[in-house]
Amino acid sequence: MASAVFIAIIALSFFVALLSRRNHAHQNTQDFFAASGQFGGLLVFLLTVGETYSIGSIMGFPAAAWHEGIPFVGWFLGYIVLAYPVGYFLNPLIWKAGRRENALTFADLFRSYFSSRFLEVAVTLSAILFLLPLGELQMAGLIATIGEFHWPFSPSVIAGGCAVLTFSWLALSGVRAPAFVSAIKDSIVILAIVFISIAVLYHSSWHALVQASRAMPLATQRDNMHTITTILIQALGFCVAPQTIPFVFTARSASIVRRNQILMPLYMLMFPLLLLCALYASAVNLPLSGKNTVFIDVAMALLPAWGFGLVTAACALSGLVVLAGVCLCIGSLVSRNLMHGLPDMRQKNCAKVVITLYLVFCVYTAMRFSALMPVLTTVYYLGVVQLFPAMMCIGLGLNVSTGFVTAGFLAGEVLAIGLAFFDVSVENMNVGFIGLLLNTSLVALGFATRASDTVKQRRELF
Template identity: 70%
Template sequence: MTSSIVFAAIIVLSFGVALFSRHNHTKQDSRDFFTASSQFGGILVFLLTVGETYSIGSIMGFPAAAMHQGLPFIDWFLGYIVLAYPVGYFLNPLLWKAGKRYGALTFADLIKAHYQSRFLEICVTISAIFFLLPLGELQMAGLLATIAEFHWSISPLLVASGAALLTFSWLAFSGVRGPAFVSAIKDTIVIVAIVLIAVAVLHKSSWHALAAASRAMPLSTPQGNVYAITTIFTQAIGFCVAPQTIAFIFTAKSARTVRRNQIIMPLYMLMFPLLLLSALYADASGLKITGQNSVFITVASTLLPSWGFALVAAACTLSALVILAGICLSIGSLVTHNLIKNVPDNRQKFYAKIVITIYLAFSVYAAMHFSALMPVLTTVYYFGIVQLVPAILCMVLNLSVRPRFIAAGFIGGEIVSLSLGFFSIPTQGVNVGFIGLLLNAAIVTAAALMATSKFKSIKI
């Protein structure tokens, strides 16, 4: 009973905070709805952009996968996130400047403005929407696994619908300001929850038992190392060009804010060693784990008092919903701003809300019916997103490459990556997104070398 009350109080608080975030911004145009009119200072931009680090996938998936797959998984998972930050340190300010130069709301606006190609704009927009689609279901699945631990007699459909309604209300009232402000609560609770569990683990278990569990984790193989290194490389740069990441960059007041934030982000990852403790404890104590990704939440329900468990469950729930809100905004802006042409500014927000409603309904439906298919589609997310890299790099470096070559590289890279992935063609451990990216980069580089126009000087 206590856990349900604490959990409900935090969820109601999140709604109140989202409502408060529209204070002084009651009349939002589409720019304010999607990018907060680029008014966010360092803290809000930090909370938005770092949010992906502690998504529900990380909080629940990291301990579970670390427990089952050991070092090969930990290597690539932590490796790509930590290296995405230095890539972002150099790339993100350039994206912010390009966004300001072109008055962009979405990453596809940058592509359209730089390459002057409607075909390329549509290609990257459709591709981004396709790869973002399964991520909503992923958040819903994590959320349902969390709520199941309360053993309420409520159907999963009702829980998922309630979560969709809450997310929609944040966005409908406040646009991007809603998830940004809720992120402040979410991140505070996530940190408290992880520290609580780590303290409980260290109290209940001996250091030697945890160390022994860590030594029992599988070691990497030569093929595993190839996979880890190519995946780290692919996903570290893919992380920085993800449509929702670029949209969050556009909310910042200045390029300096964007760059300075990147410096602190790796320190924010110091929660991962504590998250790992929950997996080591489960292994060392032989704890019975029911669900595939339930290690963290099961350890929480075993070791913490009911209010502590509620805090952990609320942290997982808000993590899922904040990420879901970011995806909704990205898809909403891509459809109303890039896919459909000439929507008047005063109607874009309205149409975006319709698109967001449809997407949330799809995510709920997918969570009920396609739960086996969606994780497969999620694994191809970075294969596809990373193919934007050559187009984005040519844009921020002001390289003159014809749009037809950018499109050829992009489409070629996607076809190769997806074909290798879907048909499980052996690649000796090389990440298939990496292979597609090499082909993509080769096409674009050859075109760039052939182009007569060369660099304009840029300041890194």
């Protein structure tokens, strides 16, 4: 029964992806990557909020809450909550800049606003480097999820099937396919989390859950510094994530983007329910089949077969939708920004080749995945947050020297990665935050220098 429910939902997702192709069988590059900026509020909402409910969140949040306790819960919920008000102000500015510059990727904005091919290539290569683990993250989660059925297939076959399905979605209609599938995915995710939460409350006493929560590792004063700085860099990085900015460009207007930011915090209501899974597993000392399988193992223990099929389908679709978004982002960055100047149709074909190669990479690396899922997300934000000062300059239209922006971006990344690589701790602050401080300082210096030059020129005129 569980397998039948799972297969039916996955088949439905392919049918919906096929349906998204209607009236868009012959797409140009703009429609393939950004739906020609035609999406209304609902589709933009489903696309952008999908980053919150990835397979890393659904499976990784209960698992990390089990292993790391209150410090993890604090920074994970904190950065998402903070990201929404930041996005309320910043995302409409990004949309306006994208429409003004006819941009399809965030790197298009860098090229047109700063008029620097070097900076465009630098941010493109950096984004691709830090996006690579996200595909591995989703693929590893998919293997762990589908592996719970114990079908007679090896992990490589399962991963290969997921890669084929993801490519099929994108080949059918580009960004439209994950947008349409997200409607199914979000509905099933909400149902799955609510069902499993009800099962936890039915099978466990409130007293046992409270006792499990009190047994969770607590944050120390030293942890607080790291938590606060991590919340800051991940909230800012969330708003300038390379795979999320193209979703902003799909909107018809800036007001749609702004309204969506008001509604997105409603999705946070699901995370306390996910925390119940970790508390139940801890309370009953549930045997786990893997480091990141708390959610799946609780579902298997408490739900009937059809409910378990629903839960696994929810996890699988979450991973597939996010994987599709990352594939589109990397494909567009290579075909438009690394290989600048390709004709329209060659950009699209080049992106499909890049997507194929990236999916092969994800399958290969997922076979060797071992770390906790949230760890990869943290590493990802070390580099992505360094885009924030430059994106603020673009959004606000600030006149800053390209040299200072480039120096700030490169210095921030080198410092953050260097400190992380050599495991250097500075007052227990997140190393990405230290890199961001250096980055922002250089950009601010560039702005002050340009403003000073402008004042001097005006004085000379008078």
